[in-house]
Amino acid sequence: MIDEFAKDTLHGRLRRDRKALLWKLDGLSEYDARRPLTVTGTNLLGLVKHVASVEARYFGEVFGRPSPEPLPRWQDHDGSDLWATADETRDQIIESYRRTWDHSDATIDELALDAPGHVPWWPEPHLHTNLFAVLVHVLGETNRHAGHADILREGVDGRTGMRPEHEMQIDEKARATYRAKIEQAARSATSVEA
Numbered sequence: 001m002i003d004e005f006a007k008d009t010l011h012g013r014l015r016r017d018r019k020a021l022l023w024k025l026d027g028l029s030e031y032d033a034r035r036p037l038t039v040t041g042t043n044l045l046g047l048v049k050h051v052a053s054v055e056a057r058y059f060g061e062v063f064g065r066p067s068p069e070p071l072p073r074w075q076d077h078d079g080s081d082l083w084a085t086a087d088e089t090r091d092q093i094i095e096s097y098r099r100t101w102d103h104s105d106a107t108i109d110e111l112a113l114d115a116p117g118h119v120p121w122w123p124e125p126h127l128h129t130n131l132f133a134v135l136v137h138v139l140g141e142t143n144r145h146a147g148h149a150d151i152l153r154e155g156v157d158g159r160t161g162m163r164p165e166h167e168m169q170i171d172e173k174a175r176a177t178y179r180a181k182i183e184q185a186a187r188s189a190t191s192v193e194a
Contacts (some may be wrong), residue, residue, distance in 0.1 A: 003113045010135045011108050017142045018101060020162045021048060022094060024149040028156065034084050037152045044152055045090060046083040047145045052097035053081040058138050059104035062117040062129070067103055069096050108135065 024044055025033050033045040053071060060067035084093055113132040154160050158175075 006132070007108070007113050007135070010132075010139055011105075014135070014139050014142060015101075015105075016163075017139065017146050018051075018097075021051060021142065021146040021149055022097070023163050024146075024153045025090065025094070027159075028153075030090065032156050033090055036083075037155060041083060042148060042152065043083055044149055044156075045093060046081075047149050047152075048097055049084060049088075049093050050081045051142055051145050052093070052100045054141050055097075055104050055138055056100045057121075058119075058134050059107040062119050062134055063107055063111060063115065063131070065103070065107050067100065069100055069103075104138075107131075 025048065028044065034043055036043050052069070056067035056069050056071055059065070084090070108131070111131045113130065113135075115131045117129045117131065117134055119129055119134075150160065150162075
């Protein structure tokens with residue numbers, strides 16, 4: 001009983017967070033979806049591509065259910081899953097991610113939480129894992145990168161929120177006042193230190 005509850009809860013949150021990550025691309029130009037927004041090159045479309053790759057590997061290779069999506073060998077990882085090349089379209093990456101969802105969902109639905117898996121790229125690959133641990137791991141990865149996307153999107157155009165129905169109508173004046181209050185607190189703390 002608790003296994004099914006845990007599985008349904010974790011899987012439901014994964015589905016929710018996948019959609020939140022994709023929503024961060026809505027309404028953006030091709031350039032804004034792809035451009036590097038940090039000194040390390042992090043970008044919104046690259047985050048989607050990366051999370052798709054992570055999910056495809058963990059719910060595919062780890063359980064002997066290879067992804068139908070083309071993936072380079074994990075040994076050959078070169079960071080190319082962190083950005084979109086000029087010849088990859090946004091639609092291609094999104095559709096690949098959605099197909100990955102279908103494959104991952106089938107793995108999650110068909111296996112028990114204690115189904116054994118093997119992650120050859122972990123530091124101690126001789127250690128085995130199970131679906132529960134992988135589900136928690138992938139949910140954490142998805143959450144982490146959806147959080148990155150939240151911050152990046154806010155920096156692009158100020159849009160915030162987890163999904164469209166939760167996006168707040170932004171009161172720009174109230175936002176500026178709130179930000180100024182935080183800035184003043186930071187400056188005051190700095191002057192106390194000196």
